[in-house]
Amino acid sequence: YMMGGDSFSYWDGRGKPESISTGMSFMDAWNDNAHRLNMNYKYGRIQNEVEESTISQNNLPNGQINSDNLSWRSSDLDRHRINTKYDWNLDSLTTITLNVSAGKDGVQVENFTGASTSDADGRQLNDNERSQITSSDQTNFTYNGYLTRKMQKPGRSLSFRLAGDGSEDLGTVFLESTTNIYLNGVLDSTQVIDQLKDIQTRSNNWRASLSYTEPITSQINASLSLEHTNSNTHSINNSYNKGVNNQYNELDEEFSNDFDFNTIRNAANLALRYKLEKFEANLTNNLRHDELFQRNNYMDKEVSRDFMTYNPALRLRYNITRSQTLAANFSRTNRLPTLSQIQPLRQNTDPLNIVVGNESLVPSHSNSYSANYNMYNMLKGTYSFVSLSWTQNFNAIQQNVIIDPQTGIRTSFFENLEDHVANSLNFWGNTNFDLNKNYQIKADLGLNGNYNQYYNFINGELNDNQSQTYGFSIGARKNTTKGLDFYLNFNPGWRIMENSLQPEFNSAGFTMSSMLTYSWYLPLKIVAYGDLRYTYEAPTQAFDEKFERVLFKPGVRKKFLANESLEVDLSVNDVFNQNVGFRRFQSGNRITQNTYNTISRYFMLRVAWDFTSM
Numbered sequence: 001y002m003m004g005g006d007s008f009s010y011w012d013g014r015g016k017p018e019s020i021s022t023g024m025s026f027m028d029a030w031n032d033n034a035h036r037l038n039m040n041y042k043y044g045r046i047q048n049e050v051e052e053s054t055i056s057q058n059n060l061p062n063g064q065i066n067s068d069n070l071s072w073r074s075s076d077l078d079r080h081r082i083n084t085k086y087d088w089n090l091d092s093l094t095t096i097t098l099n100v101s102a103g104k105d106g107v108q109v110e111n112f113t114g115a116s117t118s119d120a121d122g123r124q125l126n127d128n129e130r131s132q133i134t135s136s137d138q139t140n141f142t143y144n145g146y147l148t149r150k151m152q153k154p155g156r157s158l159s160f161r162l163a164g165d166g167s168e169d170l171g172t173v174f175l176e177s178t179t180n181i182y183l184n185g186v187l188d189s190t191q192v193i194d195q196l197k198d199i200q201t202r203s204n205n206w207r208a209s210l211s212y213t214e215p216i217t218s219q220i221n222a223s224l225s226l227e228h229t230n231s232n233t234h235s236i237n238n239s240y241n242k243g244v245n246n247q248y249n250e251l252d253e254e255f256s257n258d259f260d261f262n263t264i265r266n267a268a269n270l271a272l273r274y275k276l277e278k279f280e281a282n283l284t285n286n287l288r289h290d291e292l293f294q295r296n297n298y299m300d301k302e303v304s305r306d307f308m309t310y311n312p313a314l315r316l317r318y319n320i321t322r323s324q325t326l327a328a329n330f331s332r333t334n335r336l337p338t339l340s341q342i343q344p345l346r347q348n349t350d351p352l353n354i355v356v357g358n359e360s361l362v363p364s365h366s367n368s369y370s371a372n373y374n375m376y377n378m379l380k381g382t383y384s385f386v387s388l389s390w391t392q393n394f395n396a397i398q399q400n401v402i403i404d405p406q407t408g409i410r411t412s413f414f415e416n417l418e419d420h421v422a423n424s425l426n427f428w429g430n431t432n433f434d435l436n437k438n439y440q441i442k443a444d445l446g447l448n449g450n451y452n453q454y455y456n457f458i459n460g461e462l463n464d465n466q467s468q469t470y471g472f473s474i475g476a477r478k479n480t481t482k483g484l485d486f487y488l489n490f491n492p493g494w495r496i497m498e499n500s501l502q503p504e505f506n507s508a509g510f511t512m513s514s515m516l517t518y519s520w521y522l523p524l525k526i527v528a529y530g531d532l533r534y535t536y537e538a539p540t541q542a543f544d545e546k547f548e549r550v551l552f553k554p555g556v557r558k559k560f561l562a563n564e565s566l567e568v569d570l571s572v573n574d575v576f577n578q579n580v581g582f583r584r585f586q587s588g589n590r591i592t593q594n595t596y597n598t599i600s601r602y603f604m605l606r607v608a609w610d611f612t613s614m
Contacts, residue, residue: 007046008079013581014596015050015073036087046077052596057542058403058410059502059589061461064120065408071113078106093150098143105138107171115352117408123185125408128352129178136171136199155215164206173197179351181407193348195255196248200236205229221273229265237345255348258297261339265290278319286311290336294343294359303342303359309334324375331368337361337397341414354411355399362416366393381442384431393422393454400457401589420462422454430473440480446473458589464500467586469493471511486518497542497586507542507591525564530554537584542591549578569606577601 011017025040054069081103088096111134116127142165149158177193211225239255240248267288274281291306313331320326343357370389377383399412432444449470456463471493478485491513498506516532530553537547555571581596 007048007075007077008044013598014052015048016597016599017046017048019044019046021045034089038083038085040083042079042081042083044077044079044081047075049074050596052594054592054594055543056590056592057505059458059463059499059505059591060403060405061459061501063405064502064505065117065125065403065405066120067115067117067408069113069115071111073112074110076106076108080104093152095146095148097146097148099145100141100143102141103139105140107134107136107138109134117352119405119408124182125406126182126352127180128350130193130349131174131176132349133174134171136169138167138169140167141165153215155213155221157213159211159213161209161211162206163208164204166204167202169199169201171199173199173349175349177348177351181409183406191351193351194242195252195348196240198236198238198240201233203231203233205231219275221275223269223271223273225269225271227265227267227269229263229267231263231265233259233261233339235259235261235339235345237347239348253298255346256298257345259339259343259345260293260295260297262293263290263336264293280315280317282313282315284313286313288334292336292342294339296343307334307336307363309363309365323377325373327372327374329368329370332365333368334363334365335397336363337414341397344414352409354409356411356413358414361397361414362395364393364395364397364416366391368392380434382432382434386429387427389424389426391424393424396422396454398454398456402459415457417455420455423451424453425449425451435476439478441476441478443476444473448472456589458501461501463589465586465589466496466498468496469511481519482521484518484520486516488514488516490514495537495584497540497584497591499586499589501589505541505591507540507586509538509540510536511538512536525559526556527558528554528556535582537582540584543584543593547582547584549580549582550576551579552576565610567606567608569604569608571604571606572601573599573604574601 007017021042021044023040023042025038027036027038029036050071050073052069052071052073054067054071056067056069058065058067081101083101084099086096086098090096109132111132112130114127114129117125119125142163144163145161147160151157173196175193175195175197177191179191179193180187181189181191207227207229209225209227211223213221213223215221235257236259237255237257239252241250241252242248243250265288267286269287270285272281272283288309288311289306290309291304293302293304295302311332311334313329315327315329317325317327337358340355341357342359342361344355347355368389368391370387372388373384373386375384396417397414398417400415402411402413403409404411427447427449429448430444430446432442435441435443450468452465452467454465456465471491473489473491475487475489477487479487493511493513494508495511496506496508498508512534513536514534516530518530520528522528531551532553533551535547535549535551539546552575553571553573554575555569557567557569560566560568577600579598579600581594581598583592583594585592585594
């Protein structure tokens with residue numbers, strides 16, 4: 001699932017992970033549910049090996065360079081975690097809720113990378129081989145407490161929240177790297193790195209807020225909240241070269257860092273809600289003052305700044321009928337520069353890609369607009385929806401890039417873009433209807449499209465980056481749990497990736513995806529089922545090879561016992577053994593194709609017994 005978090009909360013599709021997870025939970029309530037306690041302990045371990053290949057086309061004002069990257073990564077992650085939740089109803093109007101969690105992780109990662117860069121004529125500019133062995137122990141904890149007091153007047157309440165978290169990451173990295181630079185295709189220089197890196201990162205954050213809600217009239221409700229946040233991070237990254245006795249004991253000051261980065265935020269939020277039978281409006285006004293403090297302990301240098309920002313949001317909803325709604329939203333968001341953007345820790349782990357911070361960065365802000373229409377008829381099982389969204393990013397913090405055309409070394413700078421506005425547009429629409437009432441077959445039609453435009457500077461020249469995708473879908477389904485049920489869908493589309501520096505190298509191509517799922521209900525409580533998916537991407541100006549893949553997962557299952565509580569299921573994943581990780585995308589002046597290993601064909605026998613109705 002492509003969601004936030006880490007390897008324990010989602011899998012990004014790369015590699016063939018082997019995982020084990022277990023745990024136990026305890027729940028209890030007493031004094032007529034006045035006290036409720038939930039506790040659980042979880043243990044998980046994930047081992048994975050990822051093989052990855054990436055080719056990129058980099059467009060420059062006066063030419064083009066291409067990069068090849070092969071990598072192999074082996075990881076072993078270990079996690080213990082405890083979660084608790086306690087609810088206490090002091091009386092019918094007052095409740096206290098407390099959440100406390102703590103975890104401990106062990107991380108072991110080996111990474112090998114081979115990279116090379118060449119110009120448009122195929123002459124080699126550089127190559128790099130490096131290996132990293134990382135070992136770290138990570139501990140963290142979070143706490144979250146709520147006190148809520150409802151008043152005698154309905155809708156009036158007062159709540160207090162205190163929350164925080166802390167973490168510590170202690171680890172070492174062994175880095176071995178060899179970089180070769182070529183001039184006119186002939187080896188010119190070689191750089192060798194053999195270092196031990198001692199890494200320590202500690203953070204401690206807490207937040208307190210107080211909220212009051214007041215019903216002004218039967219239609220208008222208001223709330224006022226005040227918030228204070230304090231965040232502290234201390235990061236040490238010391239690099240050691242080999243000295244006497246072949247020990248890593250010589251400090252490399254150029255690639256050693258010791259930083260403190262602290263943020264204090266005070267915010268006030270006034271929200272108004274207006275609700276009628278068919279219309280509802282919510283207005284949120286958030287005023288925020290942020291103080292940023294940064295200290296370079298090795299250089300004895302301090303930087304401090306503060307920003308006042310206003311972040312409003314408006315949501316409107318109109319119920320045309322009980323099954324039709326129309327909604328519109330607007331929000332303005334200010335984003336502060338991060339520590340890595342202001343002063344990225346100086347690194348030499350990738351000598352071909354260097355990142356430079358900017359202490360003069362100021363917040364960027366974005367305006368987001370959206371409109372939605374939804375219609376659903378429960379009795380007929382039909383629906384229609386249309387959604388349109390538009391986001392503008394002002395004063396965007398982006399990476400401007402300088403690429404040395406002689407060596408291919410890439411240096412990125414974080415800077416605010418003052419004179420241009422980045423835009424993102426998205427559209428979705430879908431409707432379904434009865435195709436054949438006798439066989440209860442429904443059809444659906446859909447349209448979708450998105451347009452993204454953003455800017456950055458490449459070797460001092462403005463680059464206008466644009467990416468567009470357009471497509472439509474047509475499908476049919478039957479879902480009766482009798483005879484043959486199915487869902488068939490076709491999604492043809494067109495994708496464009498282009499930038500203004502070298503328009504002759506822009507990329508556009510046809511895409512196609514389709515799927516068929518079916519369930520065939522047979523006698524003797526047997527069901528034959530399957531999932532068939534087809535993906536196609538046409539050759540483009542940047543990549544002259546098409547991509548085509550057919551994934552088919554058939555299976556059969558049978559239920560046993562009078563109450564059908566025992567089920568045996570036999571399935572085959574990826575019958576044709578064609579599953580390959582694949583992605584094409586654009587980022588700045590780069591058009592990239594990425595391939596990686598992933599889970600392909602396997603057989604599975606599953607037996608499940610639902611021994612209780614609960």
